[in-house]
Every structure is written in C-alpha cells, then in structure tokens.
Amino acid sequence: MEKLDHLTTVVQEALGPDLITAKLDKDELTIETYAGSIVRVLTILRDHPQCLFRLLLDVCGVDYPDDHKRFRVVYHLLSIQLNLRIRVKVALVDGMEIPSVTGVFNAANWYERETYDLYGIRFSDHPDLRRLLTDYEFDGHPLRKDFPLTGYVEVTYDDEKKKVVYNPVSLPQDFRNFDYLSPWEGMLHKNNPLPGDEKAKA
Secondary structure, three states, X not given: OHHHHHHHHHHHHHHXXXXXXXXXXOOEEEEEEOHHHHHHHHHHHHHOOOOOOOEEEEEEEEEOOOOOXXXXXXXXXXXXXXXXXXXXXXXXXXXXXXXXXXXXXXXXXXXXXXXXXXHOOOEEOOOOOOOOOOOOOOOOOOXXXXXXXXXXXXXXXXXXXXEEEEEEOOOOOOOOOOOOXXXXXXXXXXXXXXXXXXXXXX
C-alpha cells in the first residue's frame, strides 16, 4: 500500500493539469484523463523513472448509455519493475474520437481495432482502423447497450455462393420459460425455498 500511495503522489505531480482524478481501490490505482491528453499521459507513465509502465495489457470500452459522456476507453498498464498496475480512463461523448496510442505502445493496434469494432469508438491516426472480430460488412457494434440482443441480421456461410450471406433475423419459436425444480439447489433450508418450488408440493 505504501508503494501505491507513493505512486499516486508521483502520478499527480507528473501529470499535473492532464489528471482529472486519481483513486486507489482494491490495491490498484485508477486515474482519469482527457482524450486530448492520452498520448502524453501514457508516454509519461511509460518513461517516468518512478512509473515504468512498459506493458499495455489491454484497451477496452465501456458503455454507460445514461451518461452524457457515454463511453469510457480504459487502458490497463503493468510495471514489471515495480510490480504495480494502473488503470487509465477517458470519458467520451458518443461520436467523439480519441487519439490512437499505437505510437506509444505497438500492442494498442489490435486492442483499438477491437474497441472500434465492438463499440464504434474511433481512434484518430490509427494506422489501420478496420473491424477485427466481426465481418467487414457487419451492421452496428455489438457491445453497445443499444444493440439488439438478436442482432439485426443472421450471418451464415452459403456453400453454393462460397461467401458469407446476410438474412433477416428469424426466431422460429417464442421465448419459453422452463420453470421447474432445479437439481442444483444444494442444501437449502425448508423455510427458504427457491421461486417455483411450491409446484413440487402440489
């Protein structure tokens, strides 16, 4: 904990006005910064002699549809020398771009492509911002909270046409609720039954 307290002080001094918040929680430091500052912030965290966060472990998106700044881009960094992790968050309004950090960490290339593919968050100056997990002609971004659970289309491979084809979503039967006694109940007290267990007594 002493190392983390010292790191928090170092980060606050090094980042200055680029830092919005710094919070310690569960033995991990989380900081928030501005989209326009992300390249500078990650460069400082990588090169500062008391930080040395040389490994970018992940870049991911988070969708909070009720917030004005709906999206968060989250960077997870590791310092092997200090045996510490740090999480860097940037809040974005829907449609806002954030600079790519591929010039700071090569590993960001595919992470940013994945985040773009799944959330629609665009990274300016990215060398090759294409979809990574879904088909290039896929409509929408599947991890956004406004993306329908069934999707917009069904994607199948047509062996005759030798290509991927899109068809309207077809749900051959309505949603069914199989409400029956669970075999996985374990040792429950008789005064605390699972919902639906009253049927077993009839």
